[in-house]
Amino acid sequence: MHHLSLYFHFVKLRIRSQMEYRLSFVFELFSQASISVIDFFMIALLFNRFKQLAGWSLWEVGFLYGMIGICFALAEMFGRGFDVFQRSILRGDFDTILIRPLGTFYQVFSHEFLLRRLGRIAQALVVLLIANSQLTISWSFTKVGYLLISLMSGTCFFIGLFVIGATSCFWTVQSIEIINIFTNGGVFMGSYPFSIYRWWFRHFFTFVVPLACVNYFPSLFLLGKIESLGASPIGVVLAPFAGFLFLGITMLFWRWGVLRYQSTGH
Amino acid sequence: MIEVDNLSKTFKVYHHRKGFFGSFVNLFSRKHRNVQAVDRVSFTVARGEIVGYLGPNGAGKSTTIKMLTGILVPSSGHVTVNGYIPHRQRKENAKHIGVVFGQRSHLWFDLPVQESFELLQRIYRIPQAQYRQNVEMFDELLNLGDFFQTPVRQLSLGQRMRADIAAALLHNPDVLFLDEPTIGLDVVAKARIRQFIQQINAERQVTVVLTTHDLDDVERLCKRVILIDNARLRFDGELTTLRRLLSTERLLSVDYAEVYPDVSIPNAHVVYQEDARVQYRFSPEEISAADLIGAILKKFRIVDVSIQEPDIEDLIKTVYEDNLTLERKLGESLSPDA
Numbered sequence: 001m002h003h004l005s006l007y008f009h010f011v012k013l014r015i016r017s018q019m020e021y022r023l024s025f026v027f028e029l030f031s032q033a034s035i036s037v038i039d040f041f042m043i044a045l046l047f048n049r050f051k052q053l054a055g056w057s058l059w060e061v062g063f064l065y066g067m068i069g070i071c072f073a074l075a076e077m078f079g080r081g082f083d084v085f086q087r088s089i090l091r092g093d094f095d096t097i098l099i100r101p102l103g104t105f106y107q108v109f110s111h112e113f114l115l116r117r118l119g120r121i122a123q124a125l126v127v128l129l130i131a132n133s134q135l136t137i138s139w140s141f142t143k144v145g146y147l148l149i150s151l152m153s154g155t156c157f158f159i160g161l162f163v164i165g166a167t168s169c170f171w172t173v174q175s176i177e178i179i180n181i182f183t184n185g186g187v188f189m190g191s192y193p194f195s196i197y198r199w200w201f202r203h204f205f206t207f208v209v210p211l212a213c214v215n216y217f218p219s220l221f222l223l224g225k226i227e228s229l230g231a232s233p234i235g236v237v238l239a240p241f242a243g244f245l246f247l248g249i250t251m252l253f254w255r256w257g258v259l260r261y262q263s264t265g266h
Numbered sequence: 267m268i269e270v271d272n273l274s275k276t277f278k279v280y281h282h283r284k285g286f287f288g289s290f291v292n293l294f295s296r297k298h299r300n301v302q303a304v305d306r307v308s309f310t311v312a313r314g315e316i317v318g319y320l321g322p323n324g325a326g327k328s329t330t331i332k333m334l335t336g337i338l339v340p341s342s343g344h345v346t347v348n349g350y351i352p353h354r355q356r357k358e359n360a361k362h363i364g365v366v367f368g369q370r371s372h373l374w375f376d377l378p379v380q381e382s383f384e385l386l387q388r389i390y391r392i393p394q395a396q397y398r399q400n401v402e403m404f405d406e407l408l409n410l411g412d413f414f415q416t417p418v419r420q421l422s423l424g425q426r427m428r429a430d431i432a433a434a435l436l437h438n439p440d441v442l443f444l445d446e447p448t449i450g451l452d453v454v455a456k457a458r459i460r461q462f463i464q465q466i467n468a469e470r471q472v473t474v475v476l477t478t479h480d481l482d483d484v485e486r487l488c489k490r491v492i493l494i495d496n497a498r499l500r501f502d503g504e505l506t507t508l509r510r511l512l513s514t515e516r517l518l519s520v521d522y523a524e525v526y527p528d529v530s531i532p533n534a535h536v537v538y539q540e541d542a543r544v545q546y547r548f549s550p551e552e553i554s555a556a557d558l559i560g561a562i563l564k565k566f567r568i569v570d571v572s573i574q575e576p577d578i579e580d581l582i583k584t585v586y587e588d589n590l591t592l593e594r595k596l597g598e599s600l601s602p603d604a
Binding site: 002005006009010013017091092095096098099100101102103259262263264265 | 360374377
C-alpha cells in the first residue's frame with residue numbers, strides 16, 4: 001500500500017512538472033499523434049495497391065497496428081525511468097537510489113512518468129477502434145478481458161526491453177543502442193502479421209523475444225483466425241502471458257546488474 | 267555504532283582497447299589489473315562521536331563510505347552499522363543513516379525544496395509531528411525559509427548543501443555520513459554548516475563520520491581523526507595526539523641582513539631560500555630553538571626571526587610523505603590498539 005500511494009505521488013509530481021510548459025506539452029501531444037497518423041497512412045497506401053497481405057485485410061492489420069502501438073506508448077509512458085536510465089547512471093544518481101530504503105527497481109520505475117505519450121496512445125486507440133468497426137468481431141466479456149490482458153502483457157514486454165537496455169548500462173554505457181532494434185523495430189514488425197516472416201525469425205520473436213506472443217497470437221484469437229495457424233490453439237490463447245514472464249526475467253537480470261554495480265562501482 | 271573489521275575493497279580495472287576493432291576484441295578478452303582501494307582497514311566508532319576520516323584524493327575515503335552506506339559490497343572483511351550489515355540489509359540500514367555527498371545532491375532537481383522534503387517524508391514514512399518539528403528546527407538553524415519554495419536546481423551551492431544536510435536528517439538517523447560537506451563553500455556558509463553539525467551531534471547524539479579536505483572542518487568538529495592513505499589506515503586517534511606526535515618538527519623563518527650564498531646550519535634543514543629570507547625545519551630533540559638561533563647569529567647578521575608550529579595541513583602532509591617516521595613514533599608512544 002505504501003509503495004502504491006508513493007507511486008501515485010511520484011506520478012502526480014511528474015505530471016505537474018510536465019504541465020508547467022503547457023503550450024509545449026499540448027504541441028507535442030498533437031505532433032506525436034499526427035506523426036503516427038502518417039505512419040498508419042503508409043500502411044493503408046500499401047493495401048490500396050495489394051488489398052491483402054498473407055490473408056490479412058487492411059483493417060485486420062490495423063487491429064495489429066493499434067494493439068502494438070498502444071502497448072509501446074504505454075511502455076514508454078510507464079517505463080520511462082528505464083528508458084532514460086543511461087543518463088541517470090552517468091550523472092551518478094544510482095548511488096542516491098541505493099541510499100534510500102526502497103527497492104532499486106521500484107525507484108527507477110516510479111521516478112519517471114511520460115504523460116505526453118497520451119497522444120500516441122490516443123492515435124493507436126483510434127486506429128484500433130476504426131479497425132474494430134470495420135471488422136465483425138463478436139465481442140464477449142471474455143474477449144474484452146483477453147484484449148486487456150494482451151495489452152497489459154505487451155506493455156510489460158516493452159518495459160522488459162527497456163529494463164534490459166537499462167541493465168546493460170551497469171556493464172557498459174555504449175551498448176544500449178542495440179535495444180532500439182527491438183523496441184522501435186518491434187513496433188514496426190508487430191504491425192504486420194508474423195506469417196509473412198521467415199521461420200527462424202518467427203521462432204526467435206516467439207520463444208526468445210516474445211513479441212509475437214503479445215500481439216500476433218492474441219489478434220489471431222480475437223480475429224477468429226486461429227485455424228489458419230498450425231500451432232496448438234491452447235498455446236495461442238495462453239501466449240499473452242509470455243509478456244509478464246518476460247518482464248519477470250528481465251527483473252532478475254536487473255538484480256544481477258545491481259549486484260554487479262555494487263561490487264564494481266562506477 | 268559502527269564496526270569495521272579488516273575491510274578491503276579491490277576493483278578490477280579493465281584495459282580498454284581503442285577503435286572499432288579494439289572494442290570488438292574487448293568483448294572476448296579483457297585485460298584487467300586489480301586496484302586495492304581499501305586495504306584491511308579496521309576501526310570502531312561509538313555513538314555520538316564525530317570522526318574525521320581523512321586522506322588525500324584516491325586514498326579510499328569515498329570507497330569506505332560507500333561500503334558503510336551499502337552502495338558497495340566489500341571484497342572482504344566485515345562492516346556493521348547500527349548492527350546492520352549495510353550491503354546485505356541495505357534498506358534497513360538506509361532507514362537509520364543519513365548520507366550527504368558534497369559533490370552531488372540527493373534531492374530532486376526540478377522540485378522545490380519543500381516538495382523534496384515532503385517526498386522524503388513519504389519515502390521514510392516520517393510521522394507528521396516529527397516531520398514538522400524537524401523542519402522547524404532545521405529552518406531555525408539553517409534558515410531554510412529563504413529558499414524553501416525554490417526548485418533545487420536554482421539553489422546556490424551553499425543553499426543546496428544546507429537543504430541536503432537537513433534532508434539527510436529528516437528521518438532522525440543515528441549516523442550521518444558527510445562526504446566533503448563544505449567543498450566549494452564560502453567562509454560564512456562553512457561556519458554555519460559546522461555549527462549545525464555540532465549542534466545536531468550534541469542535541470541528538472547523532473554519530474557523524476566526516477570526510478573532508480578542509481582542515482578547518484577537522485579542527486572545529488573532530489576530536490578524533492582517522493587517516494587513510496594508499497588504501498591503508500595510517501592513524502586512528504585524537505587529533506591532539508596526532509599534533510603532539512608530529513609537532514616535534516618546527517619551522518624557523520629568518521630574514522637575513524644580506525643574501526648569503528650558503529646558509530646551511532648543522533642539525534637544521536633548509537626548507538626554502540628566497541633572497542634574504544630562509545626557512546629552516548628543525549627538531550627540538552636535536553637542537554633547541556635557542557641553540558639554533560645562536561648558531562645562526564654566530565655566522566650571519568639577521569633582521570628578524572620567527573618560529574612556527576606546523577598546522578594540521580602540514581602534519582598530514584608529513585604523515586603521507588613519511589609514513590615510517592609516524593609508525594615508529596606511534597609504536598613508541600601509543601598502545602597497539604589505538
